[in-house]
Amino acid sequence: MTTRSIPFFPYSQLFTARESDLMEVMRDVCRRGAYILQKDCKEFEATLAAFMGVKHAFGVANGTDAIIIGLKAVGIGPGDEVILPSHTYIATAAAVHMVGATPVLAEPGPDHMLDAADVERRITPKTRAIMPVQLNGRTCDMDALGAVAARHKLVIVEDAAQGLGSKFKGRSAGTIGRFGTISFYPAKLLGCFGDGGAVVTNDDAVAERISLLKDHGRNADGRVVAWGYNSRLDNLQAAILNYKMKTFPADIEHRRRVAALYQAGLGDLEELTLPPGPEADPRHFDVYQNYELEADRRDDLRAHLESRGIRTIIQWAGTPVHQFRELGFAVSLPRTDAFFKRCFMLPMNVALSDDDVAYIVAAIRSFYGK
Numbered sequence: 001m002t003t004r005s006i007p008f009f010p011y012s013q014l015f016t017a018r019e020s021d022l023m024e025v026m027r028d029v030c031r032r033g034a035y036i037l038q039k040d041c042k043e044f045e046a047t048l049a050a051f052m053g054v055k056h057a058f059g060v061a062n063g064t065d066a067i068i069i070g071l072k073a074v075g076i077g078p079g080d081e082v083i084l085p086s087h088t089y090i091a092t093a094a095a096v097h098m099v100g101a102t103p104v105l106a107e108p109g110p111d112h113m114l115d116a117a118d119v120e121r122r123i124t125p126k127t128r129a130i131m132p133v134q135l136n137g138r139t140c141d142m143d144a145l146g147a148v149a150a151r152h153k154l155v156i157v158e159d160a161a162q163g164l165g166s167k168f169k170g171r172s173a174g175t176i177g178r179f180g181t182i183s184f185y186p187a188k189l190l191g192c193f194g195d196g197g198a199v200v201t202n203d204d205a206v207a208e209r210i211s212l213l214k215d216h217g218r219n220a221d222g223r224v225v226a227w228g229y230n231s232r233l234d235n236l237q238a239a240i241l242n243y244k245m246k247t248f249p250a251d252i253e254h255r256r257r258v259a260a261l262y263q264a265g266l267g268d269l270e271e272l273t274l275p276p277g278p279e280a281d282p283r284h285f286d287v288y289q290n291y292e293l294e295a296d297r298r299d300d301l302r303a304h305l306e307s308r309g310i311r312t313i314i315q316w317a318g319t320p321v322h323q324f325r326e327l328g329f330a331v332s333l334p335r336t337d338a339f340f341k342r343c344f345m346l347p348m349n350v351a352l353s354d355d356d357v358a359y360i361v362a363a364i365r366s367f368y369g370k
């Protein structure tokens, strides 16, 4: 077998694959001198809202600011607890901390997503919100979480940084809770060439507060009427996102095809636990931001793949949030701990060819002697 070189994520290819088009997009913005809050940003917000089926979408500086601004807009702050999964990026918990509230960490269910039953056990009189993370391009079981929220009169707010395009029962990730947030970090489903994010909501009053919070508290007339941040999506990034949005549905189909090929090639290996396949559950439309699986002898398998030129990673560099002891977490989450001894991620991106996937599948099968 000839050895290939398959990066985990081909950052430079995002640009080189469409270099002349992208140079034209950037030249156009710069020649217009249109850097901050210009028409490209407005256009992108409208396109994003239409794509997600939501009333309001606001570009902001990054996906972390998006959560902070959303939480502030719904009035979550000191004295409040927000329940979220430990299997998430530190940003989800940090945003809760930064608004003065307390992040309470919970366990995943078998599909890696926030487990509604575990959430319910962690509710206290201080709990104000549940924040599902729409991880790996999959939307949580929002019926189960919604039932818990309704029973305890809690608000649901969604960290959909990894979920753009994913759906639960036909509704887009990020549009089901009071607000939802997206990240346009370069390796995200829809990535820009730097930092970028969005907050979306169907609630007019929340939308009004988000629009003030993200731009120095300035209203449509430019008058300051509240305290706010400087957290705006760069117009240059918005123009790049407008361009990339045109192929986004095809990009999603590409990812779903790669997932189907992994499922077909690896589904019979009992040493592995794969994520749900694209057709596994009609309630879910998964877009595979990541292909995260569990494996027996995970570290040896990763070394075997590395020796064949296949780069893999463990999400969050292998550390779920509750294991950051310096941040003061003292909670024991045995299911999350067990998951992090077995999980890792295979390459999943639009540059992967069918041959690349066949090569990765063959390498994994050879490791297990199949």
Ligand SMILES: Cc1ncc(COP(=O)(O)O)c(C=O)c1O
Pocket (backbone or CB within 6 Å): 062, 063, 064, 065, 088, 089, 091, 092, 133, 159, 161, 162, 182, 183, 184, 185, 195, 196, 197
């Ligand atoms: C689940 C999750 N939440 C929040 C974020 C934060 O987004 P950003 O890096 O754009 O601030 C990320 C991505 O990095 C993420 O994966």
